[in-house]
Amino acid sequence: MGGDAAGARAVPNGIRPEGDPQPLPYLDSRHNREIGAFDIKMEAFIQSTHMREAGQPPHRLSSTSFRHSYWTIAQLIAHHTINGCDLRAGDLLGTGTQSGPTPAEAGSLAELSVGGTKPFAIGDGERRAFLEDGDAVIFRAWCESPGAVRIGFGDLQGHVLPANV
Numbered sequence: 783m784g785g786d787a788a789g790a791r792a793v794p795n796g797i798r799p800e801g802d803p804q805p806l807p808y809l810d811s812r813h814n815r816e817i818g819a820f821d822i823k824m825e826a827f828i829q830s831t832h833m834r835e836a837g838q839p840p841h842r843l844s845s846t847s848f849r850h851s852y853w854t855i856a857q858l859i860a861h862h863t864i865n866g867c868d869l870r871a872g873d874l875l876g877t878g879t880q881s882g883p884t885p886a887e888a889g890s891l892a893e894l895s896v897g898g899t900k901p902f903a904i905g906d907g908e909r910r911a912f913l914e915d916g917d918a919v920i921f922r923a924w925c926e927s928p929g930a931v932r933i934g935f936g937d938l939q940g941h942v943l944p945a946n947v
Contacts, residue, residue: 852878
């Protein structure tokens with residue numbers, strides 16, 4: 783894990799904020815702290831029904847990087863497998879909310895709207911604190927590094943449908 787593989791640049795990680803528990807020995811090493819986390823750029827967008835009908839593009843909610851992740855991929859795999867749990871090709875690992883250190887890098891609507899108490903503008907007079915019926919959420923991620931080809935992971939898009947009552 784590390785180097786500059788096809789633009790997936792690894793950056794140092796592993797410095798915990800003061801007062802946070804330090805990783806257990808099997809999750810910590812000087813090498814892991816130096817190599818760190820992949821610098822995968824991530825963006826989240828929202829597009830309301832009104833925006834779609836008006837031909838307006840999605841509104842960017844946040845932009846961050848996986849390098850801010852509390853745990854590296856190496857640590858996630860080590861923790862998953864330490865007690866003998868199999869890990870096979872195609873298995874998915876959940877990383878949790880990916881937030882950065884600044885408000886513009888918030889990883890959830892709950893963070894962006896301060897727990898729903900401060901709705902924010904998403905364009906053309908609309909505001910959101912929570913998702914509403916008809917909203918589309920779009921995620922984009924890519925790796926890029928000077929001298930390397932940008933590699934994108936494509937868009938992941940979901941639409942909020944009305945509840946079946």
